[in-house]
Amino acid sequence: MPPENLKRILMVEDEPDIRTVAELALEAIGGYELTACESGQQALEQIGECRPQLIVLDVMMPGMDGPATLKAIRSLPDYANTPAVFMTAKVQSDEVQGYLELGAAGVIPKPFDPLTLADQIRDIWNEACAIG
Amino acid sequence: MPECPSSEVRKKxxxxRNRFQDKTIGDIEGLVASIFSASMRPEAVSELVAAYQLLHRLAGSAGTLGFTQLGEQARKLELAIKPLADQVTEGAEREYVQQQLKQLLASGFEKDLLGLGSLLGVADPVSTGWHKPLPVESVNRFVLLILDPDHQYRDLLAQGLALYGYEVRSLSSAEQWPSSMGDVDLVMIRDTLLQDESASWLARLHKLPVICFSEAHDFATRYRLARLNVDACVDGLLDIPSLADLVEQLLAEGLATLSGKVMIVDDDKELLEHYRVVLTSGGMQVRAFDDPSRMLSELAEFRPDILLMDVQMGQYEGPVLARMLRFQAEWLSLPIIFFSSEADRDLQLDVLARGGDDFVTKPVSDEYLLRTVRIRCFRARQLDKLVSLDSLTGLLKHALAKTELNREHARAARSGHSSIVAMLDLDHFKRVNDSYGHGVGDMVIKALSNLLRHRLRSTDIIGRYGGEEFLVVLPECTLEKAVKVLEALNQDFAQLVFNGGSEEFAVTFSAGVASLNIYETGEQAIDAADRALYQRKRAGRNGVTVADENHS
Known part of the structure; x- marks a missing residue:
């Protein structure tokens, strides 16, 4: 089955600059619809409206961090299997392994390049679809 | 993917980047101050936690905003200070942490910390790289499953269909169909395997297009197959091109009903939101808004398949808006459907006369709305296809293919990427028509069309340029890559075996290739590709030739 087209992405990132760059990278360049939230709490409030096909999470955030947010999202029946991607400045391979074990479809190291972020996301999406 | 001028993105x-720079100057000053105060006063060591967090943030973000050196340095400092921040969080003795901080500062940390601010002056050039389109040879492959006890037949079929870019799996019986194999898009099955109607796997066929190989033409058998949800029946002859054509049709029908683009205008915000949710959850792409004065700009941007609107919206009347839209040739054929709360026949007729196409009477049930919209979108798309696509091949018609080529020529000139134009022509096609008749000739043309469609990217432009001549444009592709792709297509096409009644035969094609960029107009590029094509024809056909100007 050719992968369903990715359109709606939910991003949780506490830093406003990165949210803005990501909007630019994913909306203007990637052509996706991005809902960018500043906290896990906000993500949980907006997820129903955004209905994301893919979720991008910063790992380290004040309050609810990325893994905690993912856990909360996974407890919602509609999003139990939605592919999730972690973004992190720490990329030691054992940590990456840990995120993948949490059920992440991929890990994007920070800093990311705004011009290729959309490609990275698309690759992860295609792969996630291929694996099903 | 929407076209987005790179200069626009770069400007943003x-x-x-400037904003980040302004803000970060202050952040770094604060960071330096808090680390120094922690080194001086044990009460202040708790500030190390915030300092660590700030460094972590910079490590993650500075590079993205173009300050790679700052990001790397912040990362280094982050790692150095982390053990201290952890100790603070764990409640270690303040004096002890302060002591370590002093040592750390003395060992070079201080110098690095003070140098952090100056790195804000070292920005990378804004990258000129651009998002890469899909590699030329990669395509989304459909998965076909063949269920047939005859393994020889299965293998031949699988080989033939694989040439069209399908991923083919084959099994000798449906019992072997593993439940984990859930990505099948179409099933081909031998009729003898459908004898046992109580088999549990039959349910798996319900949602998929099914082609049955059956030599039985009697009413009872055919009726039984139809009842088992078989979509098409072919006799067991090994006619790959016709079979590939059928596969293509069935898959396309499945896809067409999947989606559509709907625009809704209604001044009742809650209702609007409700429609939006219903249609979106039904898989439609929806653009909904409550202010009719935005209609023209929204239409131009979203380009919906159909438009739904209320009859009366504040100061605006729906039918007047419809008439206004019809001023523009662009929207003449856009289906407009009105919501009307009154079942007033006269008013409805009046509205139809003034540019509307149909009515939905409010209140409308969710299911009815979704179904109406789906059907309308499907019809609108079919109509649109009839107008712009060649009826035999489903490829772009001559004029439209040329328009698209010129558009790509302009796009390539603007952004500087390399794009390719190719002209393809079937070899000795007249002989095919003369020997086997036009029906068989059409099948050959269709086979090449399908092959091109499957093996090229969805963003490539493919047009039927003349009788047996095709125009192909490969955006963002190098000459070498294009030649490689076309040569592979050339070889695979030559392997297709056509059924000409009493005998089997194969057909080849010739292609001429030129770089779109090096010509001043799209027209000149076509001419160059055409000249290359005729060089290839003179040089013995069956192959790919590059235009002279492209060799340097």
């Missing part, structure tokens, strides 16, 4: 990145 530049603005963001």
């Amino acid at each position: 990145l530049e603005i963001l």
Whole structure:
């Protein structure tokens, strides 16, 4: 089955600059619809409206961090299997392994390049679809 | 993917970068101050936690905004200070942490910390790289499953269909169909395997297009197959091109009903939101808004398949808006459907006369709305296809293919990427028509069309340029890559075996290739590709030739 087209992405990132760059990278360049939230709490409030096909999470955030947010999202029946991607400045391979074990479809190291972020996301999406 | 002039994005990145720079100067000053105060006063060591967090943030973000060196340095400092921040969080003795901080500062940390601010002056050039389109040879492959006890037949079929870019799996019986194999898009099955109607796997066929190989033409058998949800029946002859054509049709029908683009205008915000949710959850792409004065700009941007609107919206009347839209040739054929709360026949007729196409009477049930919209979108798309696509091949018609080529020529000139134009022509096609008849000739043309469609990217432009001549445009592709792709297509096409009644035969094609960029107009590029094509024809056909100007 050719992968369903990715359109709606939910991003949780506490830093406003990165949210803005990501909007630019994913909306203007990637052509996706991005809902960018500043906290896990906000993500949980907006997820129903955004209905994301893919979720991008910063790992380290004040309050609810990325893994905690993912856990909360996974407890919602509609999003139990939605592919999730972690973004992190720490990329030691054992940590990456840990995120993948949490059920992440991929890990994007920070800093990311705004011009290729959309490609990275698309690759992860295609792969996630291929694996099903 | 929407076209997005790279200069626009670059400009925005530049603005963001300046903003980040302004803000971060203050952040770094604060960071330096808090680390020094922690080294001086044990009460202040708790500030190390915030300092660590700030460094972590910079490590993650500075690079993205173009300050790679700052990001790397912040990362280094982050790692150095982390053990201290952890100790603070764990409640270690303040004096002890302060002591370590002093040592750390003395060992070079201080110098690095003070140098952090100056790195804000070292920005990378804003990248000129651009998002890469899909590699030329990669395509989304459909998965076909063949269920047939005859393994020889299965293998031949699988080989033939694989040439069209399908991923083919084959099994000798449906019992072997593993439940984990859930990505099948179409099933081909031998009729003898459908004898046992109580088999549990039959349910798996319900949602998929099914082609049955059956030599039985009697009413009872055919009726039984139809009842088992078989979509098409072919006799067991090994006619790959016709079979590939059928596969293509069935898959396309499945896809067409999947989606559509709907625009809704209604001044009742809650209702609007409700429609939006219903249609979106039904898989439609929806653009909904409550202010009719935005209609023209929204239409131009979203380009919906159909438009739904209320009859009366504040100061605006729906039918007047419809008439206004019809001023523009562009929207003449856009289906407009009105919501009307009154079942007033006269008013409805009046509205139809003034540019509307149909009515939905409010209140409308969710299911009815979704079904109406789906059907309308499907019809609108079919109509649109009839107008712009060649009826035999489903490829772009001559004029439209040329328009698209000129558009790509302009796009390539603007952004500087390399794009390719190719002209393809079937070899000795007249002989095919003369020997086997036009029906068989059409099948050959269709086979090449399908092959091109499957093996090229969805963003490539493919047009039927003349009788047996095709125009192909490969955006963002190098000459070498294009030649490689076309040569592979050339070889695979030559392997297709056509059924000409009493005998089997194969057909080849010739292609001429030129770089779109090096010509001043799209027209000149076509001419160059055409000249290359005729060189290839003179040089013995069956192959790919590059235009002279492209060799340097």
